[in-house]
Amino acid sequence: xxxxxxxxxxxxxxxxxxxxxxxxxxxxxxxxxxxxxxxxxxxxxxxxxxxxxxxxxxxxxxxxxxxxxxxxxxxxxxxxxxxxxxxxxxxxxxxxxxxxxxxxxxxxxxxxxxxxxxxxxxxxxxxxxxxxxxxxxxxxxxxxxxxxxxxxxxxxxxxxxxxxxxxxxxxxxxxxxxxxxxxxxxxxxxxxxxxxxxxxxxxxxxxxxxxxxxxxxxxxxxxxxxxxxxxxxxxxxxxxxxxxxxxxxxxxxxxxxxxxxxxxxxxxxxxxxxxxxxxxxxxxxxxxxxxxxxxxxxxxxxxxxxxxxxxxxxxxxxxxxxxxxxxxxxxxxxxxxxx
Amino acid sequence: xxxxxxxxxxxxxxxxxxxxxxxxxxxxxxxxxxxxxxxxxxxxxxxxxxxxxxxxxxxxxxxxxxxxxxxxxxxxxxxxxxxxxxxxxxxxxxxxxxxxxxxxxxxxxxxxxxxxxxxxxxxxxxxxxxxxxxxxxxxxxxxxxxxxxxxxxxxxxxxxxxxxxxxxxxxxxxxxxxxxxxxxxxxxxxxxxxxxxxxxxxxxxxxxxxxxxxxxxxxxxxxxxxxxxxxxxxxxxxxxxxxxxxxxxxxxxxxxxxxxxxxxxxxxxxxxxxxxxxxxxxxxxxxxxxxxxxxxxxxxxxxxxxxxxxxxxxxxxxxxxxxxxxxxxxxxx
Ligand SMILES: Nc1ncnc2c1ncn2[C@@H]1O[C@H](COP(=O)(O)OP(=O)(O)OP(=O)(O)O)[C@@H](O)[C@H]1O
Ligand code: SF4
Ligand SMILES: [Mg+2]
Numbered sequence: 001x002x003x004x005x006x007x008x009x010x011x012x013x014x015x016x017x018x019x020x021x022x023x024x025x026x027x028x029x030x031x032x033x034x035x036x037x038x039x040x041x042x043x044x045x046x047x048x049x050x051x052x053x054x055x056x057x058x059x060x061x062x063x064x065x066x067x068x069x070x071x072x073x074x075x076x077x078x079x080x081x082x083x084x085x086x087x088x089x090x091x092x093x094x095x096x097x098x099x100x101x102x103x104x105x106x107x108x109x110x111x112x113x114x115x116x117x118x119x120x121x122x123x124x125x126x127x128x129x130x131x132x133x134x135x136x137x138x139x140x141x142x143x144x145x146x147x148x149x150x151x152x153x154x155x156x157x158x159x160x161x162x163x164x165x166x167x168x169x170x171x172x173x174x175x176x177x178x179x180x181x182x183x184x185x186x187x188x189x190x191x192x193x194x195x196x197x198x199x200x201x202x203x204x205x206x207x208x209x210x211x212x213x214x215x216x217x218x219x220x221x222x223x224x225x226x227x228x229x230x231x232x233x234x235x236x237x238x239x240x241x242x243x244x245x246x247x248x249x250x251x252x253x254x255x256x257x258x259x260x261x262x263x264x265x266x267x268x269x270x271x272x273x274x275x276x277x278x279x280x281x282x283x284x285x286x287x288x289x290x291x292x293x294x295x296x297x298x299x300x301x302x303x304x305x306x307x308x309x310x311x312x313x314x315x316x317x318x319x320x321x322x323x324x325x326x327x328x329x330x331x332x333x334x335x336x337x338x339x
Numbered sequence: 340x341x342x343x344x345x346x347x348x349x350x351x352x353x354x355x356x357x358x359x360x361x362x363x364x365x366x367x368x369x370x371x372x373x374x375x376x377x378x379x380x381x382x383x384x385x386x387x388x389x390x391x392x393x394x395x396x397x398x399x400x401x402x403x404x405x406x407x408x409x410x411x412x413x414x415x416x417x418x419x420x421x422x423x424x425x426x427x428x429x430x431x432x433x434x435x436x437x438x439x440x441x442x443x444x445x446x447x448x449x450x451x452x453x454x455x456x457x458x459x460x461x462x463x464x465x466x467x468x469x470x471x472x473x474x475x476x477x478x479x480x481x482x483x484x485x486x487x488x489x490x491x492x493x494x495x496x497x498x499x500x501x502x503x504x505x506x507x508x509x510x511x512x513x514x515x516x517x518x519x520x521x522x523x524x525x526x527x528x529x530x531x532x533x534x535x536x537x538x539x540x541x542x543x544x545x546x547x548x549x550x551x552x553x554x555x556x557x558x559x560x561x562x563x564x565x566x567x568x569x570x571x572x573x574x575x576x577x578x579x580x581x582x583x584x585x586x587x588x589x590x591x592x593x594x595x596x597x598x599x600x601x602x603x604x605x606x607x608x609x610x611x612x613x614x615x616x617x618x619x620x621x622x623x624x625x626x627x628x629x630x631x632x633x634x635x636x637x638x639x640x641x642x643x644x645x646x647x648x649x650x651x652x653x654x655x656x657x658x659x660x661x662x663x664x665x666x667x668x669x670x671x672x
Contacts, residue, residue, distance in 0.1 A: 232444040235399045237455070240516055241432025241463035250458075255449050329449055330500040 001326070001333060008322055012315045019311040020072070024065050027304045033057075072308075078301035082293060087305045090290060095309065096180025097167065098279070098286035102271040104206040109213035110264060114257065117218040121225025121256070122248055132218065139215030145277035148208035152281060155204060162204050165283040168197050205282040209275055213267045217260050224256040258328055265321035269314045273306070344375040345415070346524055346556050347396065352410030354391055356626075357403060363626040365391055367580040367634065368410070368650070373524065378550070378557045380567035380588060382603075383577030386623050389560045390440065392577075393526045395420075397437060398427055414524075432463045436522035438530040442509035446501040452512050453497030456481045456519060463520045484519035485512070489545050507538040514542070518549050525550060528560045543570060564604075568592060576600045579624050579634040581650070586660030596656040597664050598639050633664070641666055 035051040036043070052058055056067045077087035120129040155162040167182050168174060174182070175189035183202075186194030228234060229252065237247050276288035287309070294302035326333045354366035365388045373379045381389055394400045396412055398419060412419040414430065422430065439445045447455055460477045472480065485493035488511040501509055510530065517525060530546065531539040547570050550557055559571055567574050567588055574591055576584040576599065584597040595601045624630050630637050632647040639646065646665055654667040 230401055232439050232441065233447045235394075235397075236437065236439060236445055236513075236516070237447070237458075238399060238428075239397050239431050239435065239437050240459040241428070241520065242458050243462045244428070246458060246462065251447055251450065251455075255447065330451075331448055331502055334500065334502060 004326065004333070005323060008319055012319050015315050016312065019308070019315075020069060021065070023304055023307055023311075024068055026307070027300065028057075028061075028064060028068060077305045080294070080299050080302045082297045082299040082302065087301050090302065091287070091305055091309065092180065093177075094285060094287040094290045097182075097284060098272065098275060098288055100181045100183065101202060101206055101279075101284060101286060102209060102268060102275060104202050105209035105213070105271060106264065106268050108206055109210040109217055109267070112210070113214040113217035114221055114253075114260070116214070117221025117260070118225055118248065118253060118256075120218070121222040121229070122252070124222075124226055124229075129222075132222075136215035136219050139211045142211070143277075144208050144212055145281055147211050148205060148278045148281040151204045151208055163197070163201050165281075167201055167284065168194060172197065205278050205284060208278050208281075209271060213264070217264055217267070220263055221256060221260045224259050225252060228252055228256045254328060258325060261324055261328065262321055265317045269310075269317040272313045273310050345413075346373050346375050346377075347558070348372040348411075348413040349392070349396070350411040350413070352392070352395060352412065353408040354388075354395055354400070354405060354410075355408055356405050361627050364629055365580050365626050366395070366410075367629065369577070369580070369582055370653075371575050371582055371585070373556050373558050375523075376554060376556055377573065378559065378571045380571035380574040381558060381560045381577060382562060382564070382567055382574060384562060384603075384623060387577045388580045389577060390528055393437065393528050393558070393560065396526060397431065397435060398422070432520075434523050435526065436517045436520065436524070437526040438510075438513050438517045438528065440529045440532055442506055442513055443501075445513045446509055448501055450500075451497065452499055452501065452504070453481065456484065456497065456512070456516060459516055460484075460519055480519060481515075484515040487518070487545075487549055488512075488514045489541070490515070507535075507542065510542060511545075514546055514549070518553065521553070523555055525555050525557045526560075527557060529562070530559075531566075532562075564592065576603070579629065580626070581634065582663065583635065584656075584660070584662040584664075586657060590657065591660055594657065596660065596667065597662040598641050598666070599635050600662070602638075602640075 033048070033052075035048050035055055035057055039048055039051060056064050059067075075088045077091070079085065080087050080090055083090055116132050120132045123129055151162075152164065156164045163169065172194065175185040175191050175194050178185050178188050182198035183195045186192065186196075186198060234247065234252060237251050242251070271288075273288055273291055275284075275286060276292040278284070279286040279289045287306075290302070291306040291310075293299070294306055349369055349371050352366050352369040353364075356363040356365060369388070369392055371379070371381070371392075381392070383389055391400065391405075394405075395407060396414075396419065400407070407420060410420075414434065417426075417430075419427075419430070446452070457477055460472065460480050464472055464477075464480065466472065466476075481497060482493045485496055490496055490508065490511045496504070496508070496512070501512075504512065514530065517527075527546070531542050543566060557571075559567065561567060571588050574585065574588045575582050576591075576595075576597065578599045584591065584595065584600045591600070592604065595604050624634055624637065630647065632645070632649055633639070633642075633651050636642045636646040643665055651663045651665045651668070653661045653663050656662045656667050
């Protein structure tokens with residue numbers, strides 16, 4: 001098993017290496033003269049030449065790549081031309097905000113999606129199945145920012161049940177930043193009020209993001225439950241008198257959940273860069289919005305960092321998904337791990 | 340003959356499947372019974388509806404596409420087809436057990452053998468005083484059940500996943516699961532079809548002894564004449580969804596009366612399980628439009644005009660032997 005995980009890690013490193021080459025190409029080769037780009041049109045030729053020397057731009061591409069990668073690994077991602085701050089500190093601020101949001105969204109979609117999927121599948125063609133099908137189609141068809149605006153309007157404006165925009169109210173003194181996760185930082189600073197408020201602020205945007213995934217993943221689980229239910233082994237579990245609840249949430253769920261886990265991983269990685277509309281609606285200072293702003297402003301250093309982060313997210317999520325599946329499915333485990 | 344000690348009785352069962360192309364009329368009036376302590380064989384070529392019959396009794400047909408259009412299934416006089424969920428669950432847990440055709444499909448691939456076996460014992464066994472079994476008792480019962488099937492090293496097998504076991508071992512696990520509890524009626528659907536001949540024989544003999552010890556009744560489905568001859572007292576011959584002949588096993592095999600059974604006997608390669616239909620020209624009918632009357636008439640060498648009009652009733656053709664065929668219509672009874 002360790003061998004399998006090691007192998008997958010190696011694969012991920014390989015993928016990231018490929019990605020870094022691609023990004024290097026975008027960052028260094030495509031723009032023409034990065035030194036001129038960095039200094040602007042008004043800089044003198046000597047200045048440009050000096051920077052070219054500093055940036056090793058006069059060396060061959062492999063040497064340039066080496067220096068570029070080295071500074072990257074040291075966390076030196078350059079300065080954002082839009083925020084005028086170092087890209088690294090931008091990322092340190094925005095990534096945790098988005099992670100907190102989409103982790104929560106994924107949790108919601110997992111719990112709600114699986115429970116409805118399992119029940120709809122087990123009670124196939126019942127009223128519950130019918131209602132959940134209808135709601136799912138609605139959920140799939142409605143764009144998440146529409147859900148976001150609706151929820152904000154109904155729960156925050158009209159019913160006043162939920163707070164509005166942002167991670168915490170402007171009046172509230174934020175805790176010192178340690179992890180960047182507001183709920184965690186609140187706990188670390190011993191400020192339970194911050195953690196609770198942050199959680200309340202998370203609910204609406206996280207749910208807005210979760211809706212479509214609840215619908216999709218719920219449907220996938222339902223289909224896969226229905227399929228698994230036809231299997232002889234489930235029939236025999238019933239015939240042999242195993243309790244219904246045990247069949248439902250043990251023997252039926254585990255084999256059925258495997259296809260959903262893969263989709264869930266992809267959904268999570270997808271949200272990383274596609275939460276920007278919801279982040280915009282809720283004024284969420286997140287990575288998705290940062291990424292969008294970078295694109296719109298042709299902020300090259302930021303774009304490079306964004307592409308890199310998204311690539312790493314996909315690689316990591318895939319790795320985690322594979323490991324989870326390996327635990328769920330002994331067939332994979334035994335085949336790959338060599339007993 | 341039906342009598343007081345009747346365990347299972349199927350009366351005129353009709354089951355179909357609604358599929359895209361239309362309605363498959365598969366079971367067309369299956370009538371059979373199993374008495375307490377009796378071993379009964381059900382024989383017929385592939386696709387004749389044996390598995391459908393077993394799944395109807397267990398109430399595990401996939402509905403839809405399956406539909407039971409008419410008929411009755413009585414277990415000790417109680418109507419299985421109209422039973423409520425709760426009663427059905429108790430019936431399966433305490434009275435019925437089954438072994439299915441394909442050992443590769445019969446075990447849950449993502450749980451260990453031990454996990455499945457333990458849950459069966461935990462949920463369906465009680466001590467004589469009605470107490471739930473302790474952990475140790477459950478473990479001991481599982482190991483014993485595996486040992487009884489002749490499985491070597493049962494402790495290790497318990498921690499294995501199904502894919503780590505050979506077909507023969509998996510089928511032993513299935514037998515252990517079926518016999519781990521105290522069920523009264525075993526429905527064995529071709530328990531050895533997918534195994535090689537030597538292992539088939541071994542496993543069947545083991546199964547035979549186990550059933551003997553427990554005094555269970557068995558409905559044994561097979562296409563092997565050798566198996567029925569050795570292991571059953573009474574036999575039903577099935578063709579295209581209905582019973583065409585029944586009687587005491589040895590007597591019926593020695594003097595088959597129905598033309599289908601006769602063809603079957605003539606074509607059976609001695610004692611090996613395979614190839615039931617080889618000697619009879621033609622194929623099993625299309626269930627979308629089954630032949631009217633006797634479903635065997637397109638293949639029957641003795642066919643008469645009335646054979647394609649109405650299905651023939653059962654007639655006595657010997658001591659306790661009956662056949663559904665117009666050839667015996669006026670036979671003295
Ligand atoms: N789920 C299903 N959907 C549609 N048709 C089915 C289904 N199950 C069975 N049938 C039909 O019922 C017929 C009888 O199937 P069944 O499995 O009962 O035969 P069998 O006698 O057990 O054959 P075998 O010896 O191959 O196991 C098949 O020919 C098939 O057309
Ligand atoms: S009823 Fe007619 S067709 Fe059917 S088996 Fe008898 S003789 Fe043949
Ligand atoms: Mg079958």
